Amino acid sequence: MTNVHRLHPDDDVATTLVALPRGGVVRIAGPGPGPALELTLADDIPAGHKFALRALPAGSRVRKYGEAIGVLRADASAGAWVHEHNLASDVGPSSTRAQPSSSR
Amino acid sequence: MSIAPAELAFTGFRRGDGRVGVRNHVLVLSPTGLTSAAAARVASLVEGTLAVTTGYGRGQVGADADLQFRTLAGLATNPNVAAVVVMAAADDISQRYADAIALAQKPVVALSLPGAREDVLTLVDQGVRAATRFVREASALRREAFALSALTVAVECGHSDASSGIVANPLVGRMMELLVAAGGRAMFSETVEWTGAEHLLAARAADAGVAARILAAVAAREKLYRDAGADVRAQNPGPQNRAGGITTLEEKALGAIAKGGRQPIRGVLAPAQAPPAGSGLFLMDTPFFSPESMTAMVAAGAQLVVFTTGAGNSYASAIAPTLKVSANAQTCARLIEQIDFAAADVDAGGGFEAMAAKGLAQLVEVAGGTLTFGEIVGEGAEVVSRLGPSM
Numbered sequence A: 001m002t003n004v005h006r007l008h009p010d011d012d013v014a015t016t017l018v019a020l021p022r023g024g025v026v027r028i029a030g031p032g033p034g035p036a037l038e039l040t041l042a043d044d045i046p047a048g049h050k051f052a053l054r055a056l057p058a059g060s061r062v063r064k065y066g067e068a069i070g071v072l073r074a075d076a077s078a079g080a081w082v083h084e085h086n087l088a089s090d091v092g093p094s095s096t097r098a099q100p101s102s103s104r
Numbered sequence B: 001m002s003i004a005p006a007e008l009a010f011t012g013f014r015r016g017d018g019r020v021g022v023r024n025h026v027l028v029l030s031p032t033g034l035t036s037a038a039a040a041r042v043a044s045l046v047e048g049t050l051a052v053t054t055g056y057g058r059g060q061v062g063a064d065a066d067l068q069f070r071t072l073a074g075l076a077t078n079p080n081v082a083a084v085v086v087m088a089a090a091d092d093i094s095q096r097y098a099d100a101i102a103l104a105q106k107p108v109v110a111l112s113l114p115g116a117r118e119d120v121l122t123l124v125d126q127g128v129r130a131a132t133r134f135v136r137e138a139s140a141l142r143r144e145a146f147a148l149s150a151l152t153v154a155v156e157c158g159h160s161d162a163s164s165g166i167v168a169n170p171l172v173g174r175m176m177e178l179l180v181a182a183g184g185r186a187m188f189s190e191t192v193e194w195t196g197a198e199h200l201l202a203a204r205a206a207d208a209g210v211a212a213r214i215l216a217a218v219a220a221r222e223k224l225y226r227d228a229g230a231d232v233r234a235q236n237p238g239p240q241n242r243a244g245g246i247t248t249l250e251e252k253a254l255g256a257i258a259k260g261g262r263q264p265i266r267g268v269l270a271p272a273q274a275p276p277a278g279s280g281l282f283l284m285d286t287p288f289f290s291p292e293s294m295t296a297m298v299a300a301g302a303q304l305v306v307f308t309t310g311a312g313n314s315y316a317s318a319i320a321p322t323l324k325v326s327a328n329a330q331t332c333a334r335l336i337e338q339i340d341f342a343a344a345d346v347d348a349g350g351g352f353e354a355m356a357a358k359g360l361a362q363l364v365e366v367a368g369g370t371l372t373f374g375e376i377v378g379e380g381a382e383v384v385s386r387l388g389p390s391m
Helices: B033-045 B062-076 B091-103 B120-139 B162-181 B198-203 B208-227 B239-243 B249-260 B290-299 B329-334 B352-367 B373-377
Strands: A013-016 A025-028 A037-040 A050-052 A061-064 A067-072 B009-014 B025-030 B049-053 B081-088 B108-112 B144-147 B152-158 B185-188 B265-269 B280-284 B304-309 B322-326
Touching (some): A013 A025, A013 A061, A067 B249, B009 B352, B025 B033, B025 B120, B033 B049, B062 B081, B081 B120, B108 B120, B152 B162, B162 B185, B162 B304, B162 B352, B185 B249, B304 B352, B322 B373
Parallel strands (some): B025 B049, B025 B081, B081 B108, B152 B185, B152 B304, B185 B280, B265 B280
Antiparallel strands (some): B009 B144
């Protein structure tokens, strides 16, 4: 089975369920009909962790599951590890996200 | 993928109130801290019994007192319970629980310290004798076949990692869609772990009122943190989550909510509130810690718990068999006596739909009497939340 998951076509990160070494080349196909993506990992990626699918600037919202999972605190290059050192939650008192409303 | 109708049946014990148990426990219930050690001794002395106890039970007021009663009475009337021995520090307390249990058509004996003239050895003697008689009566009950529409299943996750949100939770979510399609009820809780994904839950609400309750429940927990000078993000994600690749609370929530599937949400329940009749997925507004959250759902009548984990988590309900599911290959290989359903290799299992069908089939087996590792090891407990200070 595939161990690298891009969960939504809009996602900025992919998740690997096995540890991958820096310099390794990963090929990511799907979801959806778009072309497969090939990139070189800029860091060691531990099992379960995420890496950037493209260069992401500091301050940008990072998407996984097609949804925002936080805001980048530093630039991340394509293939860079994305975790607590460079990604912060955007819920709670300092949230900048639009508050969900019950009116749909 | 379709499941043959024959597989959509489980065997269980028909109870007096019409509900169906998947286990046949005789419960020793101590709703007062003064009697809890005695209740535990009774349970240790009589095969086939289970003690549910609290350290509190006096000096509770308002919503806190209501929740204590509703939860303990809900646990005692759970369909997995055949009969109950109540042991309390006062006659009126014992009688109040016994009345609620009798209302559910369950055999019950009310014992108390005053009734034993404050002699705890006499109380234990009375408890052992009553429990002994109940176990013999319960053993005469036989399982019958029932449709899955008689099942209420609680879903929980604990010590999640990235594999939980990507594989295990969607798989269990699919199992819950199959259960609901077959007429059953599913529920999940842990309100804080909806934070950042509440808009997706609200969008699936049956109506605008349910959507508003989902958003209000999340906002209320966030306010509790704020009022306490704390940050909702401080404890979530936890250390096992972060080591497993979950970076933020919203990322955790997006993975956590997958365990209910993608189906409509019929309602939001208060802790230990039984869902209304009919099928559907429900949310329950509870603390995120598994012992409190699972107890609230089992007190609402859930006969089974499905519990996903990444790093491993041995906690189980005492009353409801708790099926542990993991999609972390290392965890499945390492914790052989903990993970009941290993879902690390979905492809080898025939793909997502086939794996979900297998998971549901395994849950049906557990309903019918196959033991979970949690039951064998003896990890089960029930823990009632407190909502306020004792007087």
